[in-house]
Amino acid sequence: MNRLNKILARILVFLAAIVFFTGIAFSILRSKNKTKDTLPDNEKIFLNQAEFKSSSSQNNKAFTKIGKLRATTKPDKTGKTKIVLITPYIEYSDDQAFYEELDRNLKKMREIILNYFSERTAEELVKKNEEKINSELLEKLNSILILQKIQRLYFTDFLIL
Structure with a gap:
């Protein structure tokens, strides 16, 4: 034992x-x-930006802080809704003040994007091309911005389930 x-x-x-x-x-x-949490506050903001190499001499940035969004579409004729998964990011000219404005309006921008998809049926979204969706969303997003306007809106994910 x-x-x-x-x-x-x-x-x-x-x-x-x-x-x-x-x-x-x-x-x-x-x-x-966890480097994001250990960086000083003035360096954290750059983790949500990426540089673009554009054809012009100007370097543009990508605002990626919006993240992955999930919206429910408007019910179709049969009453069924679909889920839209999107990951938008915004291209803008390299301007710290404008980045801060985008950051301050992050919640509003998410609401605008989610409302856009929830106000349309899946069929309506499929019929529209990506350019039309982008231009409509850009118009809505730019309406809340003061310092500059967003140059381009991209989706790394755009799925209708």
């Missing part, structure tokens, strides 16, 4: 060591991925 207790104690110590070292490894890996 005493020998069995020693074996069980060794197994428990071994398992505790595995859990301990796994936790350390996980926390190290996690801390490498």
